Amino acid sequence: MKLTYSGLNVAVIGATGAVGAAFLSIAEERKFPIDTLKLLASARSEGRELRFRDQTITVHEVSEKELEGIDLVFCSASSEVSRTWGPWCRENQVMMIDDGSAFRMDDDVPLVVPEINSEDLAHHNWIVSIPNCTTTPLVMALDAMRQVNAISRVTATTYQAVSGTGAAAIGELQNQDISIASGDPTPRPEVYPVQIARNVLPHVDDFEEDGFTKEELKMRNETRKILHDYELRFASTCVRVPVLYGHSEVVHVEFENQVSIESLGQALNDYPGIIFDPDFSSYVTPLEAEGRDETFVSRLRSDPSVDNGVLFWCVTDNLRKGAATNALQIAEALLERQILNIS
Numbered sequence: 001m002k003l004t005y006s007g008l009n010v011a012v013i014g015a016t017g018a019v020g021a022a023f024l025s026i027a028e029e030r031k032f033p034i035d036t037l038k039l040l041a042s043a044r045s046e047g048r049e050l051r052f053r054d055q056t057i058t059v060h061e062v063s064e065k066e067l068e069g070i071d072l073v074f075c076s077a078s079s080e081v082s083r084t085w086g087p088w089c090r091e092n093q094v095m096m097i098d099d100g101s102a103f104r105m106d107d108d109v110p111l112v113v114p115e116i117n118s119e120d121l122a123h124h125n126w127i128v129s130i131p132n133c134t135t136t137p138l139v140m141a142l143d144a145m146r147q148v149n150a151i152s153r154v155t156a157t158t159y160q161a162v163s164g165t166g167a168a169a170i171g172e173l174q175n176q177d178i179s180i181a182s183g184d185p186t187p188r189p190e191v192y193p194v195q196i197a198r199n200v201l202p203h204v205d206d207f208e209e210d211g212f213t214k215e216e217l218k219m220r221n222e223t224r225k226i227l228h229d230y231e232l233r234f235a236s237t238c239v240r241v242p243v244l245y246g247h248s249e250v251v252h253v254e255f256e257n258q259v260s261i262e263s264l265g266q267a268l269n270d271y272p273g274i275i276f277d278p279d280f281s282s283y284v285t286p287l288e289a290e291g292r293d294e295t296f297v298s299r300l301r302s303d304p305s306v307d308n309g310v311l312f313w314c315v316t317d318n319l320r321k322g323a324a325t326n327a328l329q330i331a332e333a334l335l336e337r338q339i340l341n342i343s
């Protein structure tokens with residue numbers, strides 16, 4: 001579809017998904033410069049219609065023909081889809097911003113949160129990855145805090161919304177809530193291994209042999225890569241909660257030396273994209289973070305159980321800064337750095 005603005009020729013693979021929908025509305029909000037826009041998905045979605053700006057755009061199955069003439073591909077589908085179209089983008093020197101985990105740890109793939117490491121974009125090989133939706137808010141808070149003192153150890157527990165699993169999981173929670181309200185207390189799970197409504201699952205993504213889940217390993221490895229701190233001691237437990245939108249985390253950080261809460265608070269306050277609340281008794285919940293692009297940090301306090309440790313609570317909208325907003329900020333950084341150019 002030819003739009004009336006000058007800009008890039010953009011294709012969204014996964015346009016019908018939860019992140020794809022967020023990408024379209026945020027691209028519109030940010031007035032991201034798009035000249036033509038292709039909305040692509042699987043064969044199941046062929047012919048569906050979606051709105052962008054004031055136009056209706058028909059969705060097509062992704063194919064080489066659909067990607068002809070495209071400058072920028074935003075891919076938010078599955079690892080399998082990324083592994084199919086990533087090499088095609090490389091071969092044809094088309095920039096792909098990939099939302100999935102397929103390439104994140106590859107040496108020639110920048111893994112970027114623009115507030116931290118947009119200089120890594122210079123070393124792209126036509127694919128740039130965005131981090132997992134739990135990693136992004138965490139690394140922003142850690143990057144702010146390490147300006148005060150070097151970080152020696154991090155542990156985190158997450159409370160992740162079902163939208164992190166995608167559109168089907170949003171439907172599953174909503175349907176289970178309706179079933180329970182209609183008198184069926186144990187609705188049958190389909191997306192998750194057990195019922196998610198009125199429940200909490202200490203299980204996000206598949207288990208590895210060491211007992212951690214893939215999500216927990218992604219958090220550790222991605223945090224190290226983005227912060228360029230490959231020795232950082234790190235462990236997390238990822239938990240799925242019956243919340244629709246917004247991932248929350250409780251984070252424990254240990255520093256090399258003594259730090260004051262005031263200096264950490266100041267660093268968080270000064271950090272772009274973070275809203276820090278210094279009031280001990282107030283905090284932001286996922287409901288309040290929904291629809292926002294910031295990472296909210298609160299309940300920062302000293303950890304009396306270790307030397308030089310603190311704890312805090314942190315929340316972000318997983319579909320926005322955890323995914324689509326971060327991807328659009330990367331695209332904007334690629335334009336600013338003239339790695340991508342509007343012809």
Ligand SMILES: NC(=O)c1ccc[n+]([C@@H]2O[C@H](COP(=O)([O-])OP(=O)(O)OC[C@H]3O[C@@H](n4cnc5c(N)ncnc54)[C@H](OP(=O)(O)O)[C@@H]3O)[C@@H](O)[C@H]2O)c1
Pocket residue numbers: 013014015016017018019020040041042043044045046062076077078079081099100101131132133163164165166167168318319322323
């Ligand atoms: N949700 C989050 O908070 C979040 C955050 C960060 C990263 N991510 C990553 O983003 C990706 C998408 O997540 P999501 O939450 O948006 O999932 P989703 O709601 O399930 O959407 C998946 C999208 O992928 C498309 N798709 C599936 N198979 C395809 C194929 N063979 N060819 C082309 N398109 C295909 C689907 O199209 P159809 O409608 O045609 O099936 C749909 O548009 C995943 O890699 C996920 O790990 C998600």
